[in-house]
Amino acid sequence: MSAPFNFSAGPAMLPAEIMKQAQEEFLNWNNLGISVMEISHRDPIFIRMAEQAEQDLRDLMAIPNNYQVLFMHGGGRGQFSAVPQNIAGPNATVDYLNCGIWSDFAIREAQKYVQQVNVVGASVQTEQGKALAPRESWQLSDNAAYFHYCPNETVDGIALHEIPDVNAPIVADMSSNILSEPLDVSRFGVIYAGAQKNIGPSGFAIAIVRDDLLGHAQGNTSTIMDYTVQAKERSMYNTPNTFAWYLSALVFQWLKRQGGVEAMGRMNHAKASKLYQYIDSSDFYSNPVHPNYRSIMNVPFLLADERLDGDFLKQAEQAGLLGLKGHRFVGGMRASIYNAMPMAGVDALVEFMREFERKA
Numbered sequence: 001m002s003a004p005f006n007f008s009a010g011p012a013m014l015p016a017e018i019m020k021q022a023q024e025e026f027l028n029w030n031n032l033g034i035s036v037m038e039i040s041h042r043d044p045i046f047i048r049m050a051e052q053a054e055q056d057l058r059d060l061m062a063i064p065n066n067y068q069v070l071f072m073h074g075g076g077r078g079q080f081s082a083v084p085q086n087i088a089g090p091n092a093t094v095d096y097l098n099c100g101i102w103s104d105f106a107i108r109e110a111q112k113y114v115q116q117v118n119v120v121g122a123s124v125q126t127e128q129g130k131a132l133a134p135r136e137s138w139q140l141s142d143n144a145a146y147f148h149y150c151p152n153e154t155v156d157g158i159a160l161h162e163i164p165d166v167n168a169p170i171v172a173d174m175s176s177n178i179l180s181e182p183l184d185v186s187r188f189g190v191i192y193a194g195a196q197k198n199i200g201p202s203g204f205a206i207a208i209v210r211d212d213l214l215g216h217a218q219g220n221t222s223t224i225m226d227y228t229v230q231a232k233e234r235s236m237y238n239t240p241n242t243f244a245w246y247l248s249a250l251v252f253q254w255l256k257r258q259g260g261v262e263a264m265g266r267m268n269h270a271k272a273s274k275l276y277q278y279i280d281s282s283d284f285y286s287n288p289v290h291p292n293y294r295s296i297m298n299v300p301f302l303l304a305d306e307r308l309d310g311d312f313l314k315q316a317e318q319a320g321l322l323g324l325k326g327h328r329f330v331g332g333m334r335a336s337i338y339n340a341m342p343m344a345g346v347d348a349l350v351e352f353m354r355e356f357e358r359k360a
């Protein structure tokens with residue numbers, strides 16, 4: 001069988017080129033005769049790699065100088081508590097747009113740390129599918145310490161393609177869409193992402209934090225989650241996840257070689273529209289999301305007859321198309337087509353779906 005295409009939502013596929021490089025230098029990194037996993041994070045050679053990773057990410061996302069780039073522990077969900085603890089006092093009001101399942105988790109976590117978590121709006125069912133409550137309907141607070149949303153809801157396949165126009169500092173959970181297309185970082189207060197969708201290994205997270213939001217952590221914030229401490233310590237207050245940092249560094253270099261986020265954005269839009277076009281052209285498959293709110297990273301789809309789901313997944317796997325089972329909360333199928341997924345993977349999926357429909 002030729003190499004499979006892996007549509008897993010996360011941990012997700014990484015570019016083969018990167019995995020090969022990691023394999024080749026696994027036992028002998030930088031001619032040291034030992035692995036990157038076996039070296040002190042304080043060693044100048046590791047620090048050089050870590051700093052280059054930060055610089056590459058800054059270049060890729062055009063991150064302005066008044067933002068800190070933090071390499072954190074605890075994945076995406078670690079940031080669900082880090083955000084309220086770091087940038088809202090316990091008596092604060094914070095605004096959350098409930099875009100879907102991950103937003104919902106973020107809201108429940110924030111409730112532990114701030115007095116007033118105001119949900120300004122949620123997803124809505126329209127005749128053309130699931131959408132988000134329109135901006136005019138949001139019940140924003142006057143004094144919110146921040147406004148939080150998830151621009152790409154990984155499970156629901158719902159995306160908000162415009163950056164919301166609000167007064168409070170915007171905090172965005174970009175776990176599943178960071179680096180997927182160009183972005184104006186200067187519109188945000190905090191951008192965070194668990195690494196395992198579009199960057200590298202799980203358990204690792206990136207937080208991009210505007211300087212003026214530092215220095216306000218609640219007194220009982222755990223030190224490893226304190227943005228101000230981590231900024232001061234260059235994300236090495238304690239031992240960072242060195243292997244994840246290293247692998248992420250390789251991915252950033254790979255992204256640069258691909259032409260950066262502009263090239264990725266063009267490619268990602270092309271991949272997604274090919275898949276949506278096919279789904280829309282068929283009565284056998286459907287996507288539940290309003291066309292204006294469709295994700296370019298996670299494409300959920302349903303079979304008209306859900307009794308065929310099992311066969312679909314089994315045959316897809318036999319054809320080398322892996323990880324297509326929808327999230328356990330919503331069922332159906334989901335194709336995650338992050339940066340590392342080539343167009344050939346989408347072509348193979350569409351071909352398989354067409355064949356499956358024909359035979360059914």
Ligand SMILES: *Cc1c(COP(=O)(O)O)cnc(C)c1O
Nearest residue numbers: 075076077078102154175176194
């Ligand atoms: C996967 C995901 C998370 C959770 O990430 P963990 O690293 O498992 O904590 C949070 N938010 C979004 C949008 C995600 O896709």
